[in-house]
Every structure is written in structure tokens, then in C-alpha cells.
Amino acid sequence: MAVPERTEGGRRLPRVGFVGAGQLARMCCEAASALGIDTIVLASSPDDAAVSVASEVVLGSPTDPTALHELAARSDVVTFDHELVDLDAVRALESAGRCVHPSSAALEAAVDKALQRRRFAAAGLAVPEFIILDSDRDSDLAALRAFAERLDRVPVVKAARGGYDGRGVVIASRLDQAAGAVAAWRESGAVVVAEAPIEFLTELAALVVRRAGGDTVAYRAVQTTQVDGVCREVLVPGGLSEATSKEAGALAARAAELVGAVGVMAVELFETDTGLLVNEVALRPHNSGHWTIEGATTSQFENHLRAVLDLPLGATALTARAVATVNVFGGASGILDDASLALALSEPRARLHLYGKAPRPGRKLGHVTVLGDDADEAARVAWRAAAALGTPVPAAAGATR
């Protein structure tokens, strides 16, 4: 198949293809044009967030081999907006000689929590105590009970694949609830990870970027606040000491090397009494790194593009003493009108990022970043702007600081 030569101003542009066209691809596309980089997105729907800002669009399912091959044929490198991909289809692209970053092998560690836990534990990275349930029903339930007894707690149970924003995770107060979830997942063929519930002091995230050639840069680690498994607020540096940030960054860099990540890798961690524990990883730009658009010299989106194209990575230094990012969610009315936009913009320091998504209640529609000298003060401003856009404000959030 002939690859159409796209040029802008007579120069052939490097061309990055995205599997998926959500807000992460959208913000990569926004970063691409200043570098003269062309973008193509594989979108499930013309309403997807990245469709209006990508240079080109392929409509199709992210798991459809034909659509993936069309995307790859028009791209210098294929990368990902999300992990809900079919690894066999990605392997087929690689076998056909297409450049894919991160690779199917690296992706597998992100999409398979059982594989990930085993691999990290074997390499000596600190993870929560866990067991894998992938046997017959009776053995699995017996193993879960024995694990619960040993912990003297109800284990957290997770489907090894397909989880996202708290879905696929059950934190139960009674063992029979956890057992019910395990039985249902196992029945549908899913491998299950059961692990010790963690009493953490802080939830944090460390972002590293690894270039195809191997160079790695790390961003300042950040404190995240999740409500019902969904990230609501990111504070830089928040309650994190510089030492903890460095330790988290080193951990993330090791994890990235271990799985052979190329591009952005986000590692979510728990800070506990006994040290840092790796919780989850994602091999793509991540919600915990949206603050880098204004808060770091180079954003995670630009560095992801540079990394997958094997271009030199940009500096990751902070541009302010403190940064707060608050996610914008659809409110009860589900309406995002010009009056609420004007109200949000009346916070002169609030940096708005809307994703162009239909404003349904509870849907993530954008984020607001504020720079300042103090993360709590910045968070108060960001929460006011997010609330103006309809975001329900949790009792524990910045508005009440």
C-alpha cells in the first residue's frame, strides 16, 4: 500500500498515529503542531475528543486489525491513547514491520495486572502483597480465604485486565463480597489479582519519559487525590518531600526499563509507613501529568511525541514553586454553557483545558491548572474554576481548604 506523502510547507512531516482519540490524543495533537509534527487518530466516533484537532482521522474500532493496519500505514510510528487494545492485533502490526511505541510486549505489563505484579515483584520492586487467582473455582476461593486469614483483612480484588478509573476493582468490607466478585470474574475467564489493602499516607504518581533510543527523563512526583477510584486533584509538590519524589522517580525509571516502555510511563504509588509501594502503571500520557502543560518546561504530551519519534527529550523542570490541577466533570445539569465558561475564565490565573466532550453528569470534560507559590492556594483557585464549569466539589476538596 502506498503511503501518501503529507507535507506542510514543502517539508515532509514526522507523522504519529494514535490508537484511540480521547483527551490524551487530543492534548498530544495540540502539542504537535508547534513542532511541525503531523497527527492521525483512530477514532471510534466522529465525536471523539481528538477528532477536531488531529491532522487526519481514521474511523474504526481500536481492536479492528484492518483499521489498525490503515492507521499504521499512514504513520511513522503508532502509539496509544488508551490501553483497551487487542495485543494480538498490535503484535500483528509489529510482525508487519510497523513501528509501534510502546511495543506489545511493554503494553502487556500495563494491561495485565497479574503479569505486572509478578514481574515487578520478581525484579524486587516493592508492590502490595498479592496472590494470583487463575485456577478452578474452589481452589481460587480457598486461596482467597487463606490469603484473607493470613492478612487478617478482606483483600482488594482486581480483574487482571480491562480495569480503568476504578472499574474492575472491588474494595469490599466483607469477604463474601470479594469472593462474589472473584467468582464472577473467574466465570467470565478473567484472571484475578487479590492483594493486601494498603493503609497509605499519601497517593502519589511518578511520570517518566523514555525515548526509543533509551534516554529517560523524570518529572517531579505529584500527590494525587482519588475519589471512588477517579483522580480529582493533583498537587505539585503537595505533601511530597523532594527525597520521596526522587525515590518515586527512580522507581518509575526502573519500572520503565523493566517493561521496555517507550513514551510516557506513569507509575501510581502509595506512600506508607514502611516506604513506597507500586500500585498501577500506564504506558501513555496520564491524568496525573496534565499539570506539566504549564507547570513544566516541556509537557508530557510533547515529550511523549518526542520519545516515540526518538527525538531528544525536553526539560522537565518545574516552572513554578507549586502547581494544582483539578479535573472538570459534568455536573447534575449536564450543561456547559457560555455563562459557565465566562465564570470559569473570570479566575484570571486559571488555565482551562476542555476536551470537547458532551457534558454528561459525572463525565470527565477537562481540567484546570493553576500555578502559584503554594499548592493549596493554587488548588483553591482551580476548584473555583472547576466548580464554575459544573464540577461537583467533594467535601474534602480544595474549595473548603
Next chain:
Amino acid sequence: MAVPERTEGGRRLPRVGFVGAGQLARMCCEAASALGIDTIVLASSPDDAAVSVASEVVLGSPTDPTALHELAARSDVVTFDHELVDLDAVRALESAGRCVHPSSAALEAAVDKALQRRRFAAAGLAVPEFIILDSDRDSDLAALRAFAERLDRVPVVKAARGGYDGRGVVIASRLDQAAGAVAAWRESGAVVVAEAPIEFLTELAALVVRRAGGDTVAYRAVQTTQVDGVCREVLVPGGLSEATSKEAGALAARAAELVGAVGVMAVELFETDTGLLVNEVALRPHNSGHWTIEGATTSQFENHLRAVLDLPLGATALTARAVATVNVFGGASGILDDASLALALSEPRARLHLYGKAPRPGRKLGHVTVLGDDADEAARVAWRAAAALGTPVPAAAGATR
């Protein structure tokens, strides 16, 4: 004519139309998507810089009334990428009830240097000593001679309309050269401004943004370096004291009110032994303000969009102690390849902005911004990145600092 309703994610987007599709419109389009603002550009050619990033494109001449009406019919507000417009055609849009910012009346002060000098002088704004030449050939040349004698210098002569980046301006060492330019311009019907050559200490630019509702914000004034009438380098704060910056900002705000500007207005000034003098104005985002993308809380491009839509203006505070922006021009080879892109990106603090234009020798292709603690140090880094992209480096420039 029915206006097609464009929605993104179910919300009707505010829609800004640009007359012209150069790099200024391009950078406005780049700023628009995060705010959920839709953009349409009137482009002379599909190769124009803003075509690949605008939401919609109308192909046509910026002076063609039909094309202008088509643009306006699809926009909530019409604004401008450049001043090379036909004021009568803009007036016709206004008469047809279309919203145009800045208005034709405001634009006239920017495109007509004779009118501008007269109006500013009448209002007491300090401008270089000048005369207007708009009579018959003999009277004009006699007036020029008399003016030269009074100054005891050869006056600078400027065509009142159509100048850009040093074109339409003659700085002659002999009076007969200046007289020749005046005769040629007058023959073609152009009004000419003759003015005292200024011995300035510094060239500077002050940027203000005025909202349709009247609110105005000012950016920190900047030191600019022109070579052959073309801006090569912008330093913030450069050699400017805070007092000079404030005075320049106040002057610019008064000028904006005087002409009824809406959107960004750039005022280029001379700092002389006897104070500040207004040189030129532009009623649009301006090359002297590209530093605001990284160097200010809100960029001139985003604030231009907010202003013409009458939305609250964003904060203009500096995000660093010092900022340097260097323009990227096509080099002798006229080639901009991946190797030079990689070399430029190997300056980890360099923020690249390419405009997607064909790399011909001498053509403005982009700019590089670097933040730091010291403008000279930042400029050295920016010049290295610009040179990597082929920019010829003037002897006086940052590389030799």
C-alpha cells in the same frame, strides 16, 4: 444565508473567524481548542500556516467582499491575522450587522500611518516629529527639503499604507534618495509620512489587550532587536526598567482606547534621551508578544480570542524572571530537515514553534522561546536552537554574547 450550527460534544462552540491564515492565526487556533473555541480562517492558499490547525477554512482573498461575507456568516466574530485588508470591505461587513473586532475605524489607525501620527499627536502622545506629504509633486518635495533643513538630517520616509516588516520605509543617507522614494510613492497615489530619524537607546514594544466590554490588561514591555526592519530577538525584561515598562504599558493602553482597539494591540516604541516615543502600532497579536506563550500566565493569542469574544481576560504576569524569543528564518540552503529539528530539540529548554511554512531563505519560519533567570543567557540558548534550524545569526546577536 443559514449559519451551520457547529457543535463539539453537544455544546455550540463560540466561533472566531480570521481574515488571513498566517502564523498569528495559527497560534490563535492552537490556543483555541483548550478553551473549546472553534476557529475559521480565510486563507489565500491551502499552504497558509493556519490551514492545518483551524477548525474550518474558507479559501479566498482577504480583500474579496464575497469571501469576507462567507467568513463572517460562519463566525460569531471576525478578527484579523494581518492588516492588509480593504477597509471598505470591512465596513460593508459592519453595515451588514456582522461583529468585527477590531472595527474598521480602529483598523484605519493601524493601517494609515499618516492618520495615526496625526491622531496620536493631537491627543498628546509623544511621536517622532513628522510632516505629511499628500500634495502635488513640487510642493511635497519642497516640504521635504524644508523639513530636512529644519531637522538638519535626512528624514525617514514611509508610505502611509501597506508597509510591513520594514517594507514601505526608506532610511536614506542622502536627501535625493529620500526624495526619490517620496516621488515614486506619491506618483502611485500613496500618502507619505516624513519624520525625524530617532536616535534611540532601546527599541521596545508594549502589548495591551482590550476586551469588547472595555477592560484592558497590559503585558510587561519588552526590548526588541530589529535588523533591516525585521524583528530578530525579543528580550523580557531586557534592558528595560520596570518604570519604563509601566510607562510604555500606560501609553499603549491610552493608544488602544484612543483608536477603540479590541483584541491585542502592540505599540512599538523608541526609548530616547528625552523619553518614550510611539513608533508604530498593530491591532493584532504581534511578533513582539510570542514570548507570552510560555512567559506569561495567559498568552497574547488566548487573550486575543477572549477579548474579541468579550470573555474575561487572563492574567498577564511573567512566569519566569527572564524570557528570550528569537525568530527562526530560512537559511541559505532553504532546507529544514529532521536532523536540524533533532539538533534544535537537543537544547532541552528551547521551546520550538514552527509555523508550517515552506523553508525559503530569509522567510520567517517560526520562533524559539527560552525562560530563565537572565535574558542574555536565555537568548544564547534560543539562538543556538534557531541556528540549528538554519537561521542566519547576525553578528550582534546572542550567539556572540
